[in-house]
Amino acid sequence: xxxxxxxxxxxxxxxxxxxxACAGRWxxxxxxxxxxxxxxxAHKLTAIQTHGDHFSRRLCMHCNEPSxxxxxxVGAFQKTAxxxxxxxxxxxxxxxxxxxACPFQVPTYEWSSRLPRVRKCDMCYDRVRAGKxxxxxxxxxxxxxxxxxxxELIAEAKRRIAEKPDQYFGRVYGVEEAGGxxxxxxxxxxxxxxxxxxNLPNAALPKLTWQVLSRTPDIxxxxxxxxxxxxxxxxxxEEVAAAEGKGKP
Amino acid sequence: MxxxxxxxRSNVWRVIFFLILLGGACGLYVRFMYGLxxxxxxxxxxxxxxxxxxxxxxxxxxxxxxxTVAATVHIFNLKRxxxxxxxxLMTAFLGYSLMAxxxxxxxxxxxxxxxxxxxxxxxxxxxxxAWCVMLYLTVLSLELxxxxxxxxxxxxxxxxxxxxxxxxxxxxxxxxxxxQSSLGSLFLIVPEKLYPLWYTPWLPVLFFISAVCSGLAxxxxxxxxxxxxxxxQLALPLxxxxxxxxxxxxxxxxxxxxxxxxxRGALSVLTENRRETWLFLLEIALMAVxxxxxxxxRVRADAHSLYVCALMVLFGFVANRLNVAIxxxxxxxxxxxxxRWPEVMITLSLICVGFAIFRAAALHLPLFAAPERVEExxxxxxxxxx
Numbered sequence: 001x002x003x004x005x006x007x008x009x010x011x012x013x014x015x016x017x018x019x020x021a022c023a024g025r026w027x028x029x030x031x032x033x034x035x036x037x038x039x040x041x042a043h044k045l046t047a048i049q050t051h052g053d054h055f056s057r058r059l060c061m062h063c064n065e066p067s068x069x070x071x072x073x074v075g076a077f078q079k080t081a082x083x084x085x086x087x088x089x090x091x092x093x094x095x096x097x098x099x100x101a102c103p104f105q106v107p108t109y110e111w112s113s114r115l116p117r118v119r120k121c122d123m124c125y126d127r128v129r130a131g132k133x134x135x136x137x138x139x140x141x142x143x144x145x146x147x148x149x150x151x152e153l154i155a156e157a158k159r160r161i162a163e164k165p166d167q168y169f170g171r172v173y174g175v176e177e178a179g180g181x182x183x184x185x186x187x188x189x190x191x192x193x194x195x196x197x198x199n200l201p202n203a204a205l206p207k208l209t210w211q212v213l214s215r216t217p218d219i220x221x222x223x224x225x226x227x228x229x230x231x232x233x234x235x236x237x238e239e240v241a242a243a244e245g246k247g248k249p
Numbered sequence: 250m251x252x253x254x255x256x257x258r259s260n261v262w263r264v265i266f267f268l269i270l271l272g273g274a275c276g277l278y279v280r281f282m283y284g285l286x287x288x289x290x291x292x293x294x295x296x297x298x299x300x301x302x303x304x305x306x307x308x309x310x311x312x313x314x315x316x317t318v319a320a321t322v323h324i325f326n327l328k329r330x331x332x333x334x335x336x337x338l339m340t341a342f343l344g345y346s347l348m349a350x351x352x353x354x355x356x357x358x359x360x361x362x363x364x365x366x367x368x369x370x371x372x373x374x375x376x377x378x379a380w381c382v383m384l385y386l387t388v389l390s391l392e393l394x395x396x397x398x399x400x401x402x403x404x405x406x407x408x409x410x411x412x413x414x415x416x417x418x419x420x421x422x423x424x425x426x427x428x429q430s431s432l433g434s435l436f437l438i439v440p441e442k443l444y445p446l447w448y449t450p451w452l453p454v455l456f457f458i459s460a461v462c463s464g465l466a467x468x469x470x471x472x473x474x475x476x477x478x479x480x481x482q483l484a485l486p487l488x489x490x491x492x493x494x495x496x497x498x499x500x501x502x503x504x505x506x507x508x509x510x511x512x513r514g515a516l517s518v519l520t521e522n523r524r525e526t527w528l529f530l531l532e533i534a535l536m537a538v539x540x541x542x543x544x545x546x547r548v549r550a551d552a553h554s555l556y557v558c559a560l561m562v563l564f565g566f567v568a569n570r571l572n573v574a575i576x577x578x579x580x581x582x583x584x585x586x587x588x589r590w591p592e593v594m595i596t597l598s599l600i601c602v603g604f605a606i607f608r609a610a611a612l613h614l615p616l617f618a619a620p621e622r623v624e625e626x627x628x629x630x631x632x633x634x635x
Contacts, residue, residue: 041293067438073379075370093364094357097375099296101438105582108293109357111286116357199441208437209374212453216377220423227324227419234326 002083003128004062004150004182005137006157009194010167011144012055014048021139022046025124042110042119046136049195054187056194057145059136060085060106060121061174062182063204068098068107070206076118083150083182084123092118103178103200123147123182150182157186179204266601273598276591280354288591292584299588302574303596304351306432307567308344309382310456313464314471315341315389316425323418332484333491335396335616336475337468342389343607344467345382347599354595374434381428388421396614430457436573444577445515446529451505452573458502462536463566465495469559473552474604475611489549492558496543499536499562506533528568528576535565 016035023030028043038049039058046059062085069077069085076091077098087107094116099107110116124134128147132138137147146153157172173185178200185196192198280288291298318337322330353359365379391410398407433456436443449455469488476483510516519526539558548554579585588596610616 039293070370070372071375071438072370073373073376074364074368075373076368091364091368092358093361095355095375096291096296096357097373097435099293100442100578103439103441105294109285109296111291111293112284113286114281114284116284197441201440205438205440206372208440208450209434210372212434212437213372213374213377213431216427220427223423223426224419227320227422231324231326231415231419234324238326 002081002150002182003123003147004083004153004184005059005123005134005145005147006153006184006186007057007059008144008146008157008160008186009055009057010186010188011142012048012057013142013144014050014055015141016048017139017141018057018136018145019044019046019048021135022121025127025135040106040108042108042117045108045119045121051194054189054194056187056196057185058106059183060123061104061178062121062123063103063178064180064182065178065204065206067101067103067178067205070209071097071101073097080125082125082128084125084128085120085182086122086125087118087120089117094118101205103197103205150184153184157184160186176202178202179207266605269594269597269601272590272594273601276594276598277354279591280595285355285357288589290586290589290592294582294584295578295586297574297578298586299571299575299592299596300351300355302571303567304355304599305348306570306574307463308348308351309432310429310460310463310566310570311467311563312341312344312348313425313429313460314468315344315392315464316385316422317461317464318468319392319418320422323415324422330487330490332617333468333472333487335393335614336471336611337464338389338393339607339610339616340467340471341464342386342393343603345386345389347603349382349386351596351599374431374437378428378431378435381424381431385421385424385428388417388424391417392421396616399615400613426457429460430454432456432460433573439578442578442581443573444525444580445513445518446510446525447573447577449509449513449515451509455502455505455509458498458505459566459569462495462498462502462562465491465498466559466562466566469495469555470563471607473556473559475607475616478608479611481617483552485550485552485555488552488555489546492543492549492555495559495562496540499540499543503533503536503540525572525576525580528572532565532568532572535561535568539565 019035020030022045023034026045028045034044037044038047040047046057049056049058062083064079066077066079066085069079073095074091074093076088077085078088079085094109096109096118098118099105099109107118107120109118124132127134134147137145140146146156154172154175161168161170161172167188169187169190171191173187173191173196174181174183179202185191185194187194190198276288285291289298289300314337318330318334321327322334353362356362365376366383370376391413394410395407398404398410430453433452433454436448436452437450440448469491472483472488475481507516519529539561542548542554542558548558575586
């Protein structure tokens with residue numbers, strides 16, 4: 001399904017060039033202090049994290065069936081056909097349900113702003129649409145982050161695991177998690193040690209809501225018939241009683 | 250007019266009332282000058298707090314008395330409950346209106362509160378809730394319109410409102426069923442985040458049933474409060490009846506909770522000594538104790554005990570909503586949330602405003618009498634005692 005990003009933790013040297021390029025692309029300030037922050041936030045949409053001897057990267061996973069897209073009541077999020085999940089700040093009312101619902105805790109908020117927006121990585125939608133690589137992939141000096149067709153990235157990741165099975169934990173993160181994501185991870189150690197959620201179901205999370213929500217019209221029509229019926233019966237009974245009372249003086 | 254401003258009876262209460270409102274005003278200033286970051290303890294890790302958990306989730310649930318009693322009186326045609334119908338509708342109207350105000354304060358861009366009317370996403374539970382709440386507020390206005398019409402003698406509008414009443418009431422019950430349960434569905438999408446004592450596929454059903462409980466408790470509470478404050482006689486036989494129904498529904502609700510917990514194998518986490526366990530037990534106790542008490546006819550026959558039971562159910566209900574929205578998420582989101590003072594003060598202010606408006610409505614609108622009787626005595630200044 002469209003484009004994706006592959007982050008290979010075993011190749012990452014923690015130079016944070018991806019962070020810098022990302023900040024440049026979003027026109028956000030970037031300095032040593034911000035570089036030291038290992039969490040994503042409204043002013044830092046991707047972050048390199050240090051987990052012991054290993055590096056990990058935080059960015060939007062661009063789920064195949066994103067929770068944010070499904071929960072947003074005004075439809076401010078969209079999963080594009082190309083793969084990126086994009087956000088329309090002109091629609092957003094700021095309810096922050098996307099932040100609560102995201103299984104990867106990716107959307108962040110401009111808390112101190114009077115007119116706040118949700119911020120998150122959009123896989124450089126403008127760049128990839130023009131056929132370019134994402135800013136982070138272009139900036140990465142070691143090839144730890146590459147962008148391209150998701151299926152090809154999965155094939156490449158599996159090829160790397162097959163070539164050097166002793167250097168990799170034998171799975172590609174993101175192929176199945178939460179119904180599959182466009183962002184994929186490779187790691188030398190089990191993914192829990194990289195701080196990524198490992199308790200996610202393989203089914204897409206929006207299905208859990210839709211199972212119930214899609215029954216709304218049924219519930220409403222059944223309830224209308226039932227309540228209307230009860231109303232008719234109870235009031236008819238009253239009318240009959242009143243009529244009978246009048247009938248025999 | 251003087252009567253309207255004369256809110257709490259004693260000076261102590263009056264001072265507390267105005268101090269809370271003052272705090273709320275300061276809180277509002279901080280909220281709009283410094284944004285959500287300045288006024289709340291919310292963060293990227295913990296995006297929903299007291300305003301969502303209490304004002305929205307609990308506020309809507311506390312208004313569930315409106316549709317419950319409306320269905321009882323109009324659809325099931327149990328006319329003897331008519332004298333408390335308008336009190337129930339008023340609690341609902343206030344619960345929903347104040348929730349709407351709170352939500353406007355809570356969202357990042359309040360001036361876009363109307364967006365869901367034109368920008369649709371039918372896959373979003375919140376979208377469904379937004380629409381149901383908007384429509385239900387309209388329904389509540391229509392259901393309460395007779396009280397206003399009687400007060401001002403608008404006979405034409407009154408007959409018009411009466412004519413469309415049956416479909417309106419049925420529509421209101423359907424809307425309530427949908428959104429009360431949907432508030433639970435909001436959390437269906439976070440199975441890996443919500444603590445197993447609260448996450449269950451049955452959330453919508455449990456939210457609906459507990460909302461009915463809280464709605465009934467709210468009607469008892471509001472009746473007691475307004476009768477005491479306005480020196481009226483309490484319609485005790487009716488509230489006795491409500492108390493009995495409340496006990497039965499509570500029993501059903503609690504049984505369902507535990508059937509669900511054991512079905513999912515979640516009972517074992519109760520042995521762990523952690524915050525979640527204790528707050529869960531608190532929530533259950535606040536529902537179970539009044540249930541046991543309300544099954545005794547002696548308790549129900551005593552106005553004061555009935556009131557205390559209703560209060561416990563209300564607190565148990567609020568505890569449940571806060572547990573789902575806050576306690577149950579803290580562990581997985583890896584953070585601890587305590588509301589900051591503007592959050593607390595604005596919430597308390599809204600409760601105070603609710604009390605004040607209810608009092609004003611009780612003084613100036615024919616809330617307490619059966620509608621038929623008021624029509625004859627519409628000229629009387631004091632509403633009829635029941």
